[in-house]
Amino acid sequence: MDCQDFRVLISAGLDGEATPLEEAAVAEHLATCAECRRFEDESRAVVTAMRVGEAPVVPDQTAAILQSFDRPEVPLRVDILRVLVGTMGLMRIVTALGLFADAFAGVSTHAGTELAAMEVAIGIGLIFAAARPARSGALVVVLTVLALATVLGAVADVTAGRVDWADELIHVVDAAGAVLLWRLSTRPGSGSRRLPITA
Amino acid sequence: MALASWIRRSQADVWRLCAHLVDTAAADDLTQEVYLRAHTAMDRFRGESSVRTWLLAIARNVCADAVRRRQRGRRFRAGLPPPEPDRSDQGRTEVDDLLDRLDSDRRVAFVLTQMIGLSYAEAAEVCGCPVGTIRSRVARARADLVDSIAAGDAGEMTS
Numbered sequence: 001m002d003c004q005d006f007r008v009l010i011s012a013g014l015d016g017e018a019t020p021l022e023e024a025a026v027a028e029h030l031a032t033c034a035e036c037r038r039f040e041d042e043s044r045a046v047v048t049a050m051r052v053g054e055a056p057v058v059p060d061q062t063a064a065i066l067q068s069f070d071r072p073e074v075p076l077r078v079d080i081l082r083v084l085v086g087t088m089g090l091m092r093i094v095t096a097l098g099l100f101a102d103a104f105a106g107v108s109t110h111a112g113t114e115l116a117a118m119e120v121a122i123g124i125g126l127i128f129a130a131a132r133p134a135r136s137g138a139l140v141v142v143l144t145v146l147a148l149a150t151v152l153g154a155v156a157d158v159t160a161g162r163v164d165w166a167d168e169l170i171h172v173v174d175a176a177g178a179v180l181l182w183r184l185s186t187r188p189g190s191g192s193r194r195l196p197i198t199a
Numbered sequence: 200m201a202l203a204s205w206i207r208r209s210q211a212d213v214w215r216l217c218a219h220l221v222d223t224a225a226a227d228d229l230t231q232e233v234y235l236r237a238h239t240a241m242d243r244f245r246g247e248s249s250v251r252t253w254l255l256a257i258a259r260n261v262c263a264d265a266v267r268r269r270q271r272g273r274r275f276r277a278g279l280p281p282p283e284p285d286r287s288d289q290g291r292t293e294v295d296d297l298l299d300r301l302d303s304d305r306r307v308a309f310v311l312t313q314m315i316g317l318s319y320a321e322a323a324e325v326c327g328c329p330v331g332t333i334r335s336r337v338a339r340a341r342a343d344l345v346d347s348i349a350a351g352d353a354g355e356m357t358s
Contacts, residue, residue, distance in 0.1 A: 011338035
């Protein structure tokens, strides 16, 4: 090992990063090498001087930084996923309006009005999810269960011949909507701003 | 609010790194840029490193980009003599002058370990290199600084 190598060890030793074996080797070398002894002294002095010399006041920019998070950096781009989810919401509301119209015309049962109310709720929920993906978690659960249940029910009814399968295709669309919503809510960047540390 | 207190606690390290790697005048804006990048990258943080080294790695990249932008600016003025770095005010200290003369890798390693107080292992994480590389860069930085000061003193003695 030449002086160059020893100086790397000396430097590490000054930072408490040398192993005991390395420290022993350095001590042995320093006993005989005046140049390296001088290097050690001067290194120590330089760093001390630099640490003493630096005492700038660090400004507290917490407020400004937090504000910058809420400011969107780019204007809202057209986001296909959100447009699709929002459109599905509109479709549901249109369906609901149809059902309400039937109810006013006296052509449907009470179940029809209840269904209409539910369709409006889901439709509005989907539009809200398209606007605020971060807050759509619960709706995903609701719609997934709903989609599963209605698809299973439709399968049962179709196989039993109670209903024509063509009429039940709408439930496939609803299931697709649930999948889209799930994608939207789990997309990176749509989660709430959590810190990656505990407490 | 946890996010605010984390920013408050961590911003000094970030600011100092930016001040030493670029300059004090730019440190305010650069610090904000660091946190903005960290904010968008937060979802991808998987805990492979500590939050501190993760944040400082982002700061290091922000500073490298800033330095590159300045160098590009200088190259556009090709044909003109390079402007003297502005030593007038802006809190430039002797420390900054000395650090300026270091090779950039050595400067980063030196500032991280000596001024921010990271261990060699942490500095290696920030720089994405082996610990041994940090070791040699810090040692070389020390040697270069000692030489700079000696040359400065020699200059003073003869003037």
